[in-house]
Amino acid sequence: MLTFLDVMERATAGPISTEEDFNLKVLVPNVRKIVKQFDIRYDAANPVTTDDALARRLFDAAVEFIAQTGLYCTGTNRIIRVERDEILRAAQEISGGGTFGEGKDRRTFQPRRPDDATPPWCHVGTGIVASSEEIAMAQVEGYGSIRQASSVSIPAFGRVRGMPVLGGSPLEIYASAASVQAARKALWKAGRPGLPILNLISSATTATAMIAATHPAFGLRASDGWLIDFIAEMKVNYETLNRLAFILITGGNVGSTCLPILGGYGGGAPGTALIMTAYHLLGMLLFQGSYQLTGPVHFKHSCSTTRDGLWIFSVVGRATSLRTRYPAIALGYGAAGPCTKMYFYEAAAVNLCAVSSGFAGVQTVHPAKAIITDGVTPLEAEFNVAMAYAATKVQATRANELVNQLLAKYETEIERAPEGKRYQECFDVATRKPSEEYVRLYEQVKEELRGMRLEIGD
Amino acid sequence: MDKQQILEKLAQAIVDTDPELARATAKEAIASGVSPLEAVEQGLSKGMGTIGDLFGRGEVFLPELLLSANAFNEAMQVLKPELEARKQQIAQTATVVLGTVQGDLHSIGKNIVATLLETSGFRVVDLGVDRSPLDFVQEAGKANADVIALSCLMTTTMPSQKAVIDVLKEMKLRDKYLVVVGGAPTSQKWADEIGADGYGQSAVDAVALVKRLVNKKK
Numbered sequence A: 001m002l003t004f005l006d007v008m009e010r011a012t013a014g015p016i017s018t019e020e021d022f023n024l025k026v027l028v029p030n031v032r033k034i035v036k037q038f039d040i041r042y043d044a045a046n047p048v049t050t051d052d053a054l055a056r057r058l059f060d061a062a063v064e065f066i067a068q069t070g071l072y073c074t075g076t077n078r079i080i081r082v083e084r085d086e087i088l089r090a091a092q093e094i095s096g097g098g099t100f101g102e103g104k105d106r107r108t109f110q111p112r113r114p115d116d117a118t119p120p121w122c123h124v125g126t127g128i129v130a131s132s133e134e135i136a137m138a139q140v141e142g143y144g145s146i147r148q149a150s151s152v153s154i155p156a157f158g159r160v161r162g163m164p165v166l167g168g169s170p171l172e173i174y175a176s177a178a179s180v181q182a183a184r185k186a187l188w189k190a191g192r193p194g195l196p197i198l199n200l201i202s203s204a205t206t207a208t209a210m211i212a213a214t215h216p217a218f219g220l221r222a223s224d225g226w227l228i229d230f231i232a233e234m235k236v237n238y239e240t241l242n243r244l245a246f247i248l249i250t251g252g253n254v255g256s257t258c259l260p261i262l263g264g265y266g267g268g269a270p271g272t273a274l275i276m277t278a279y280h281l282l283g284m285l286l287f288q289g290s291y292q293l294t295g296p297v298h299f300k301h302s303c304s305t306t307r308d309g310l311w312i313f314s315v316v317g318r319a320t321s322l323r324t325r326y327p328a329i330a331l332g333y334g335a336a337g338p339c340t341k342m343y344f345y346e347a348a349a350v351n352l353c354a355v356s357s358g359f360a361g362v363q364t365v366h367p368a369k370a371i372i373t374d375g376v377t378p379l380e381a382e383f384n385v386a387m388a389y390a391a392t393k394v395q396a397t398r399a400n401e402l403v404n405q406l407l408a409k410y411e412t413e414i415e416r417a418p419e420g421k422r423y424q425e426c427f428d429v430a431t432r433k434p435s436e437e438y439v440r441l442y443e444q445v446k447e448e449l450r451g452m453r454l455e456i457g458d
Numbered sequence B: 001m002d003k004q005q006i007l008e009k010l011a012q013a014i015v016d017t018d019p020e021l022a023r024a025t026a027k028e029a030i031a032s033g034v035s036p037l038e039a040v041e042q043g044l045s046k047g048m049g050t051i052g053d054l055f056g057r058g059e060v061f062l063p064e065l066l067l068s069a070n071a072f073n074e075a076m077q078v079l080k081p082e083l084e085a086r087k088q089q090i091a092q093t094a095t096v097v098l099g100t101v102q103g104d105l106h107s108i109g110k111n112i113v114a115t116l117l118e119t120s121g122f123r124v125v126d127l128g129v130d131r132s133p134l135d136f137v138q139e140a141g142k143a144n145a146d147v148i149a150l151s152c153l154m155t156t157t158m159p160s161q162k163a164v165i166d167v168l169k170e171m172k173l174r175d176k177y178l179v180v181v182g183g184a185p186t187s188q189k190w191a192d193e194i195g196a197d198g199y200g201q202s203a204v205d206a207v208a209l210v211k212r213l214v215n216k217k218k
Helices: A004-013 A019-037 A052-069 A084-093 A133-144 A170-189 A207-213 A238-250 A269-285 A307-323 A341-356 A378-391 A396-416 A436-451 B003-015 B019-031 B036-056 B062-085 B108-118 B133-143 B155-170 B188-194 B203-217
Strands: A071-073 A078-080 A121-125 A151-153 A225-229 A253-258 A291-294 A328-330 A361-363 B095-100 B123-126 B147-151 B178-182 B198-200
Touching: A004 A078, A004 A238, A019 A052, A019 A071, A019 A269, A019 B062, A052 A084, A052 A269, A052 A307, A084 A269, A121 A133, A121 A378, A133 A151, A133 A170, A133 A378, A170 A207, A207 A238, A225 A238, A238 A253, A253 A269, A269 A291, A269 A307, A307 A328, A307 A341, A307 A396, A328 A341, A341 A361, A341 A378, A341 A396, A341 A436, A361 A378, A378 A436, B003 B019, B003 B036, B003 B062, B019 B036, B019 B062, B036 B062, B036 B108, B036 B203, B062 B108, B095 B108, B095 B133, B108 B123, B108 B147, B108 B203, B123 B133, B133 B147, B133 B155, B147 B155, B147 B203, B155 B178, B155 B188, B178 B188, B178 B203, B188 B198, B198 B203
Parallel strands: A121 A151, A121 A361, A225 A253, A253 A291, A291 A328, A328 A361, B095 B123, B095 B147, B147 B178, B178 B198
Antiparallel strands: A071 A078
8 A cells, every 4th residue: 555645755746737638638548548458348238247357357457547547636736656566466455444333333344246145334324415403313313223224424514503504614614513413413312322424524525624523522433434535537636635644644444435427537438437446446545445435427417327327336346346355335326316216216226236246335325416405314225225135135147137127117217307305305303204105105116126026125 | 622521521520539630621721712710610610519419418428528629729720820810700609707616626517618618609717616706706807707607516515606696796796797507416496596597407508508698688
């Protein structure tokens, strides 16, 4: 692994370039060239791939791509160079993920392989903005009540005393601290005080707010997980590196993250898969990640559940799980929102795809592109966990058939996907219980999935 | 090769993202007596229009768009001096000051919109990312802008779009500019709520929206 100072040395001494030149003269040509050279082809008929040769080529292609491209640092306008041997050595030496949580909820994040029957790490919840502390706490309490939850993702606070929390403003520091305090209390109320929080810190868009809210007074522990993100595509800035410096020197778990844009600098599905695999390796090597949080987002539809998006999950999951023991959590964005059948179909597809392709963990598929305030409930989280477990009983070949059946149910609706309901429209805020309408819909979908011979639990 | 064939070849060079061909064909156009203004408007811009349509339909992606813009600029290096020598001017529809709002560092969506606007004949002043409300207002004044375009990718930075409109209102400048918003978390509902003039769901929509609004205002 490279140390933080190694990274900084390269960020300050690497080849100088403008960002535009990096994009046009390095990034885009290298993606095109390497996709061709390694024959990475998208197979629309098979969104869940079983092609190990393709997966292995994708891994090798990503190593070559990183070696030829590097990572652009916008803070120094220099390219951080990485050698092939450094990547391969790190991939060979890494033995697993970090250890998270406390007490009976303390666990080490272990990798999985394609067609692995071991249950994946279930990362429940989302960082979607909550309109009030009351709703945020109700959501997190619900997540904590899910028995198989391995970790939680907590909401961001959108307002403080009626004032909007602007990114980079002092209110963000307040909101960030308030959100982690509220989440800890909610987990305690759910009887899961040791459950780790892995999306630190959802209310913090800046390093300043993240570092401030990590003060021990607010209840975070080194056994939680802090997200450090690459910038799309193949870039880091000083905000990223400031966060990284702080987490590494304080001994926290780094959750290296990226959401490559399908249709962005990587072009179509093959190039996006290449970049997503590269991020996996860079997160392990440069960020010293304890886990990777990853998934593609379609440039036009802002979701991950398109046919090509699912294929990317599958081929990247297979490539990275066959060749490294660095665990990754699949993060999908659904087009439809809570309390809709379409959301459940999309979430089922992501879970089938990711789990059968070797992803070590899955996060609750974010409803309605994660853009609706209060637009998530614990029932989506519960469904994702049930689907993740059901998916362990399905081999990739069968998962492919099922995903094709699910796509047939929603694929043409992505452009006009229903927004769904907000927490308070399909849950009782006081009792934390879902509405009868939502329970009925949920049971109906589960029955439908059982009809597809999926062993989905109660 | 007649004029029509040269113009078609220019358009095709853009669609094929071929800078060398674009430059060579631009030279060929001048040598054959094609007006440089026609070469731009009936050749290069037509090619960019085709790429924009393909992008909107998801048939090509950002790299093709950028490479087409690059080919466009290559050809413009030949055509621009000719335009100046003949005192011809490309009809610029309007000036758009565009950027990602305060607290948000995302640039891809904004860059796509900027590229499409530029190649559609707009003058674009790109302010970059993480720009304060006052920056937008001041830069719009300096550029004598017609449109202010605000991008954001995060739910938590959406209020910064509203903040720009609020500052414009406070400074009694709201009526001076058309204000449009875009980015994954935004919607028509959001645009209406904050008093923007329009919302572009995609980059292609954004360009169509700006064209529509500018034409309506004329």
